[in-house]
Amino acid sequence: MKTKVGIIGGGPSGLMLSQLLDLQGIDNIVLERQSREYVLGRIRAGVLEHGFAKLMRVAKCGDRMDAEGELHDGFFIAENGVKRRIDLAGHTGGNSVVVYGQTELTRDLYEAREKMGGNVIHNIDDVEFFDLKSDAPYLTYKRGDEINRIDCDFIIGADGFHGPSRKAIPKDVLREYEKVYPFGWLGVMSQTKPVSPELIYSKSNRGFALCSMRSQVLSRYYIQVPLTDTVDDWSDDAFWAELKLRLPTAEAAALETGPSIEKSIAPLRSFVAEPMRYGNLFLAGDAAHIVPPTGAKGLNSAASDIYYLYHGMLAHYKNGDDTGLEQYSEKALARVWKAQRFSWWMTSLLHTFPDNNAFDDKMQKTDMEYLFSSEAALTSLAENYVGLPF
Ligand code: APR
Numbered sequence: 289m290k291t292k293v294g295i296i297g298g299g300p301s302g303l304m305l306s307q308l309l310d311l312q313g314i315d316n317i318v319l320e321r322q323s324r325e326y327v328l329g330r331i332r333a334g335v336l337e338h339g340f341a342k343l344m345r346v347a348k349c350g351d352r353m354d355a356e357g358e359l360h361d362g363f364f365i366a367e368n369g370v371k372r373r374i375d376l377a378g379h380t381g382g383n384s385v386v387v388y389g390q391t392e393l394t395r396d397l398y399e400a401r402e403k404m405g406g407n408v409i410h411n412i413d414d415v416e417f418f419d420l421k422s423d424a425p426y427l428t429y430k431r432g433d434e435i436n437r438i439d440c441d442f443i444i445g446a447d448g449f450h451g452p453s454r455k456a457i458p459k460d461v462l463r464e465y466e467k468v469y470p471f472g473w474l475g476v477m478s479q480t481k482p483v484s485p486e487l488i489y490s491k492s493n494r495g496f497a498l499c500s501m502r503s504q505v506l507s508r509y510y511i512q513v514p515l516t517d518t519v520d521d522w523s524d525d526a527f528w529a530e531l532k533l534r535l536p537t538a539e540a541a542a543l544e545t546g547p548s549i550e551k552s553i554a555p556l557r558s559f560v561a562e563p564m565r566y567g568n569l570f571l572a573g574d575a576a577h578i579v580p581p582t583g584a585k586g587l588n589s590a591a592s593d594i595y596y597l598y599h600g601m602l603a604h605y606k607n608g609d610d611t612g613l614e615q616y617s618e619k620a621l622a623r624v625w626k627a628q629r630f631s632w633w634m635t636s637l638l639h640t641f642p643d644n645n646a647f648d649d650k651m652q653k654t655d656m657e658y659l660f661s662s663e664a665a666l667t668s669l670a671e672n673y674v675g676l677p678f
């Protein structure tokens with residue numbers, strides 16, 4: 289088979305790029321290891337920067353997001369029971385975020401690909417990369433017992449953190465930066481009314497908690513837990529009891545509880561791989577970088593990669609201009625590192641760190657005091673939360 293752009297991974301990054309390129313008549317194929325049902329069964333974050341929402345509209349996938357997503361122009365930070373609002377709109381000249389689940393967004397992208405007759409091949413395995421440094425790279429993959437070959441101009445590694453693309457970059461070229469945090473997030477989804485109309489990030493002596501939502505009848509809550517905990521350690525009752533202890537009194541009293549429809553633990557990690565391009569292989573999204581979920585920058589960091597790649601490819605195919613592709617790694621990484629900084633900072637501000645000493649505790653307390661005493665600090669938080677420009 290021959291195509292212009294071979295995309296590994298049918299998560300939001302791969303699908304979004306495929307859809308944008310197809311709309312411009314740029315032929316591409318997406319290879320996904322899992323079934324569509326499996327991909328749509330994964331529960332991930334649910335806050336979209338306004339720039340990401342815009343890209344969904346450019347991809348002609350924004351209708352349901354615009355109809356069902358909720359515009360939030362603020363959120364709360366609680367500290368030991370005292371809740372204060374971050375006025376996102378007020379500090380950013382009217383910007384906001386869209387609360388819309390990544391699962392729904394991925395469903396919209398799949399539907400759009402299907403409608404356009406996009407080539408998305410599921411249940412493939414054993415992707416191998418060849419001649420990445422040449423003008424005629426190709427890849428092979430296995431589907432059932434068959435080995436297939438795809439020749440293309442460019443290969444996009446949008447295959448998540450565990451995918452093979454990043455590993456195709458030679459070790460003496462690739463540099464990896466990583467920070468692992470000494471805790472995870474236990475997340476629960478429940479068919480209950482969200483306790484607050486806006487998200488609450490709550491710092492308490494018992495550890496961090498987050499009240500989020502997918503809709504007015506679907507809540508998403510998280511609590512910080514030790515890395516040694518497993519889902520089996522947490523009955524629904526134990527989860528709700530602990531969550532209440534970490535929320536302000538009014539929210540603890542008002543919290544509507546119910547059976548969990550999903551419960552999982554995710555460790556927290558910061559990770560960046562540089563460069564994001566090797567020959568004609570381009571990495572995008574989780575394949576190149578991971579953030580801890582505090583601040584919901586995972587999907588949004590992927591969005592800026594896709595934006596730069598899309599514009600780079602457009603300039604290449606429409607005008608023969610390769611500047612955008614040549615600058616891809618540098619430009620994408622500049623924004624990636626800013627999202628890394630913000631996610632690391634918000635994680636540091638709000639969690640209980642088991643190994644902190646008295647000085648560290650004072651710094652964390654002062655960080656919070658400074659935030660709420662300074663319009664400049666609040667503006668910095670707000671402009672990062674709604675998303676830095678692409
Ligand atoms: N071959 C083909 N596909 C693969 C392979 C492989 N060997 N390995 C992994 N994949 C697929 C995964 O099954 C997954 O569907 O690549 C896809 C990568 O999707 P994501 O992990 O969702 O990564 P990405 O599309 O970059 O999305 C960005 O935003 O909220 C964050 O981390 C969250 O997934 C999220 C990310």
Ligand code: PHB
Pocket residue numbers: 332333334335487498500501508581582583584585
């Ligand atoms: C979520 O709704 O899953 C969510 C929201 C905000 C975050 C992280 C996760 O910072």
